[in-house]
Amino acid sequence: MEEVLLLYYNSLPPISKAYGTLCFFATVLFHLQILSPGFIGLYYPFVFKKFEIWRLFTNFFFLGPFSINFGIRLLMIARYGVQLEKGAFEKRTADFLWMMIFGAISLLVLSAIPLFQLSFLGIPMVSMLLYVWSREYPNAQINMYGLVQLRSFYLPWAMLGLDVIFGSPLLPGFLGIIVGHLYYFLAVLHPLATGKNYLKTPKWVYPFTRS
Numbered sequence: 001m002e003e004v005l006l007l008y009y010n011s012l013p014p015i016s017k018a019y020g021t022l023c024f025f026a027t028v029l030f031h032l033q034i035l036s037p038g039f040i041g042l043y044y045p046f047v048f049k050k051f052e053i054w055r056l057f058t059n060f061f062f063l064g065p066f067s068i069n070f071g072i073r074l075l076m077i078a079r080y081g082v083q084l085e086k087g088a089f090e091k092r093t094a095d096f097l098w099m100m101i102f103g104a105i106s107l108l109v110l111s112a113i114p115l116f117q118l119s120f121l122g123i124p125m126v127s128m129l130l131y132v133w134s135r136e137y138p139n140a141q142i143n144m145y146g147l148v149q150l151r152s153f154y155l156p157w158a159m160l161g162l163d164v165i166f167g168s169p170l171l172p173g174f175l176g177i178i179v180g181h182l183y184y185f186l187a188v189l190h191p192l193a194t195g196k197n198y199l200k201t202p203k204w205v206y207p208f209t210r211s
Contacts, residue, residue: 040061
């Protein structure tokens with residue numbers, strides 16, 4: 001069993017594997033009382049007044065304590081993030097990383113608006129990955145818990161419905177959908193319509209994806 005899990009883990013594409021691993025261990029360290037959410041959460045007064053710059057990055061790696069919601073989000077990275085990186089972004093690791101960087105910057109900007117303020121942007125990031133996946137594979141059939149079958153195009157919205165059922169806040173998932181749509185419009189729809197790509201991957205991203 002351990003060998004199978006190790007083979008599966010080693011087969012994962014680099015960006016999704018790294019992000020999922022960081023999210024998992026952030027929660028492990030939280031439960032071991034080694035890592036405090038208050039130390040890694042996004043709080044702009046501390047970023048600018050106390051120069052706690054790490055908060056701009058670390059807030060993306062905490063998906064909450066071990067729970068059903070945590071498990072669902074981690075599985076989303078393992079399934080939809082991996083499928084996206086291996087499929088639509090095959091041999092385009094730098095483009096996949098740039099999509100996540102663009103998503104992170106966009107979420108940081110939105111979170112600076114009081115109405116959209118969040119301390120942790122990991123769930124919105126996962127929601128963004130799910131939305132982009134749903135646009136790349138809009139006709140895939142998804143079976144949700146053996147109860148409902150729907151086209152993948154509607155899956156991000158179905159996940160918002162599940163948030164309501166589980167009593168989770170809607171804002172994180174909704175922000176992810178907004179940013180995911182912004183990325184897909186700028187990176188795919190607008191270039192197809194006009195031939196102009198304003199979201200081309202910068203050259204400085206490529207060195208980070210070379211093995």
